[in-house]
Amino acid sequence: MEFAAFIVFFLIACTLAGVLLGISSLLGQKRKTVREMDIYESGVNPVGSATRQYDIKFYVTAILFLLFDVEIVFLLPWAMAYKETTNTGFMIGGFVFFMVILLVGYIFVINSKALKWEE
């Protein structure tokens, strides 16, 4: 039942965005010239394609984000479960062990200069 409410919210939000787009394409001025349909590159003629090679740092950042974010996702249920357990020592031990592994990984990442942007 609660999730149905969310689906309704989602559909209404989609409709709203669609209606806004529809309004401007109906009411908008229609005067097309050839030049304005071209790629915008500050007024000069476009050079080469946009699907060229980009810096690999962006890719590395995304991969590292995935690794660290998964670690944080593991911590969220842990933080919730802590209050309900009686064996807190075990929970803390697990946490410290997990954090040590995370720290070793983090130090490796920083030392490998994977995230150094200035050269």
Next chain:
Amino acid sequence: MLEAAIEILLKTVVILALPLGALPLIIHVERRGAAFMQKRLGPNRVGPFGLLQPLADVAKFMFKEEVHPTHVKPFFYTAAPVVALVVALLPLACIPVAGPIEAFGRTIFPEVFRSDMGIFFAFAVSALGSYGILLAGWASNNKYSMLGALRACAQMVSYELSLSTSVVAMIFVYGTNDIHQMISSQTGYWFGVIPQWGFFYQPVAAMLFLVGIFAESNRLPFDLAEGESEIVAGYHLEYSSMKFALFFMAEYIHMIALSALFIIMFFGGYSLLPGFDLIAGNNPALIVVLQVASLVIKVALMIWFFVWVRWTLPRFRYDQLMNLGWERLLPLGIANLIVTVLFVYFRNR
């Protein structure tokens, strides 16, 4: 069944209308605020104090020519602004504007999506924000757009890490994921005057979260997705008329939603501002009204803070931004989490 459907529809309309209705006002405050800080007047011609200027802008957006360039990927080019706006609206679904209301013989929760995993859900959907941006940059098939989208995305994911560590610390402190429980544990006062807000338990987490909001919503000093002298307008460079407006709206709504989450976790959400509880007394209807007013005032102050920062600080350089995110804020967030956990453990032993 019918009653439930009407309730859902009503809540949805109200929750969508509040931020969308406040948007023109926020944009006006932003422009007048900028003018105020730069010692000029700002828009003051249309209507009293220029208040009708945003409406004139909306009308202009509608009648502008919709350029649909030939080099773009048509489907994704049109889909990207829709994705951006819808994803920005989603976290609002689980933000309560007031406490549970006892009326018509049952308890009504004033949020669209009632869940005991509210915070978790809100961050899950607000993290989708990078998809709209990446889609726009890629579908535009323009070098500036692509670079802007890549930058924006890398920045958003980097700052999401420190933001998430502060969320973990807060969930650990409260021991719950339920927004209503989180807020009810923040009501009450120390010495009768200082409200027991999460901010006073976790100032470091609050700072990390605040910086994270600025980076997530691509606001100055972190608006590296734009840069007039290098990549022009970034990912929405090839967009015009209402399509551009949707990105613009998405940015502001993302700001509102994240501010509301910040308020919920660190400043007591809809819990009454100091002094309001004296006015409210025991009148349940008045309490609800004042709760809504408290939330609106807190969020409005946050929005003013955004404007204030925007016209005060200059933009970072990209390598400074990434270094700050990965080498300062992330270790700080992890250290804060470890200290919090060990403190709670040794205090309760």
